[in-house]
Amino acid sequence: MRIRLLCLLASGAVLHAATGDLRGVWKADGKAYLNLETAGVIVDPPSGKIPYRPEARIRVAENFAKRASADPDARCFQPGVPRATGLPYRLQILENARAVYIVYERAHSYRILYLDGRPHNDGLPYTMGDSRAHWEGSTLVADVASFSDQTWLDGAGHYHSDQLHVVERYTRTSPETIAYEATIEDPTVFTAPWKLRVTLRRQPGAELTEDECEVDSNGARHHVAPSKDSK
């Protein structure tokens, strides 16, 4: 009995050592949310520019021109991936044996990154993608697929189609930071996969604040924070 207990404790210790710990409240450094290409977050290709197909570049310019009214995030739809990570709002990561859970302040979105090795739910238009993850040492690697074509990648009109596929890597690099890396491919929009990197910084003592959408008398959609005025 005692030996079995010791074995259990030992295997638990090994299990813990073989994974990371991403739990906590975090927020991205930098300005990836404004414009990925000017924020200096694209690490591959070395040019820092998104490798668009020529016709897709034209669409980006059109999106940029009408961004005030067309940006899905400004109209408070769920932000999509990887955009949700780079926003200037907090997120909270919870973990259990089944999954890693990311709750985003923005649009009260959440994602469940399943760890049980089951395959993607293919072909469904998830705004936040369908996430299947595993630990590689202390790095959480998430494969995200089954996207809708309804989200943008930032506030400058960078976009994707429903062929988007993202591989995310979350690595705890210090008690205060997570290195977040996303490799993005979408053969109908980009000529090659590309990669961005953002630092998530711990927000000690912070708690997520609700963000909800309300429609004004003109039919426009606005984010509303939980203040006395929103009562």
Next chain:
Amino acid sequence: MQGVWQSAVISAAFDVQAHEADDQIPAGPSVIVDPPDGKLPYLPEAAKQAKLNWDQRDRDPVGYCHPHGVPRQLVPPFPLEVVQDGDYFAILSETEHSVRVIPLNGRPHRKNYWAWMGDSRGHWERDTLVVDVSGLNGKTWLDQAGNFVDENEKVVERFTMTGPDRILYEATVSDPTVYSRPWTMRIPLARRPKNTELIEYDCVEGERDVVHHQNLQRQRAK
């Protein structure tokens, strides 16, 4: 209590009080256990408002994709996942992606915070999780029948496992500008099969009817 759960009383989503069957509405008993007559103890003015809401059921805030509020988060006949991690107890709803991350560490309530899902603080009393909810914005309904609360609503919830596959959920609601006394509802939550996954539930711009929600669950080929 970790896992995927679902209300075992489908009819309460339509009306928390006893009601007859109607078009697409299953008949059901009241889930109100106090007062003993199973009726919501509305003040006279509030009873008029509830009647008005009933006549305007298309104004249900959930039909506009707003978060459920409390206690309605636990009521819809759709799955929700409970996550327990250290100092946090989280409830993730499939519908409307309503979510609460509830601190269990004695943190005080936030001040001047008025949210659809309120401000929740939990603690354990033996095997029962007790959650104190304030900061509710008063825009939510309790069900599809137009039963409602206002911004003076406060809730004390109790989650107790009565078996490996059941949680007894109890909510005591006080709201002195709507109700003449606090009242209590009780709903068993049933565990869903182990591999059940929440599917994203999102709203599409301009669509204002529950029927038109982009419910991926329905599209999912099974």
